[in-house]
Amino acid sequence: MNYIDALKQRYSVKKFNKEIPVSRENLSPILEAGKLAASSLGLQPYRILVVESSEIKEKLIPAFGNPSQISTCSHLIVLISRKNIEAHYLDGYFKHITEVRKTPPEILAGFRNSIDHHLVNLQKKELESWAEKQTYIVLGNLMFAAALEKVDSCPMEGFDAELMAEILDIDSEKEKVCVTLALGYRADDDFFKTLEKVRKPDEKLFKFL
């Protein structure tokens, strides 16, 4: 199946088939695609939680207005974005670049300066929003890869982020629960399964210049 067909068959599943878990074999490359997502300045200002435990999924149900996906999915991926980029975080990043690429630190000094300069000019809310946007690229990659693996998914953002943070033990000073993605296989009786995909017509979406 080519990737356009895979994306056309993707839709936001409302009810998964509880009986069929996503295998580790299918899950691993999906997560790898998330890992390989591009991020601004390479900073990856996020973490990826993979909730497999039925007990924890159960605990998370009250955080969702509609419990249908969370109570039927195989895995819930929770994307956590950073609220700050501390000097300590950057130090770790540059140490890692130096290890992987063997770049002498003096060559990297200019890049470090430009990052410091860029981040220092962002207000707290702007930095939070910037980190969330990078996290949505990961979300995009996860959904795309899931479609290629014939794994169904449903992105969800309308949850109680504070309750989620509490249950998942997130330090709300440093991080926030940004967005979630349920993975599994569509239930036979998912009402949305047969609906036509709705997208803006090309003439409203695209403009060639």
Place this chain on the structure above:
Amino acid sequence: MNYIDALKQRYSVKKFNKEIPVSRENLSPILEAGKLAASSLGLQPYRILVVESSEIKEKLIPAFGNPSQISTCSHLIVLISRKNIEAHYLDGYFKHITEVRKTPPEILAGFRNSIDHHLVNLQKKELESWAEKQTYIVLGNLMFAAALEKVDSCPMEGFDAELMAEILDIDSEKEKVCVTLALGYRADDDFFKTLEKVRKPDEKLFKFL
């Protein structure tokens, strides 16, 4: 080539080979993948500009701190996000759903109410940020599809958005230049071509629960 290998070969190209344009045959499915991106509530609060004209790319150079990508790429994709979701925009969306899915309007009334309720509770800045996040899913899909088409890309967000808006004739009351993606083929002498990809080690990125 499997998709993980394609994503591994992707990197943010700093200098493209000016002599090799991206063909319409390769470009079309990349754009289609952008069109098929998921968005919150299906609202697609964005437009996709595809700049092919050398003249317009030339005009845009001053908007970029580093002119290298914009002056060598084959196409510049400019993603425009909405600043507002007006009742008129929602009317059009619901009319379109009704046409595509033949859903009776009375069935859609509940969905419309929930969207109205959701959006009305967002502050102006929150709505802008929400629309931008959806736009980054499109960005993710475009980069992913480009990698599968063996087309190189470079996402860029550090541009002069006001200057871009002026040149591209964007109504800044309603829309903003959210993020850009240069497409083309890596130049033989692009310094970044041979560098190892740097990603957080799995134990820092993933947590299984």
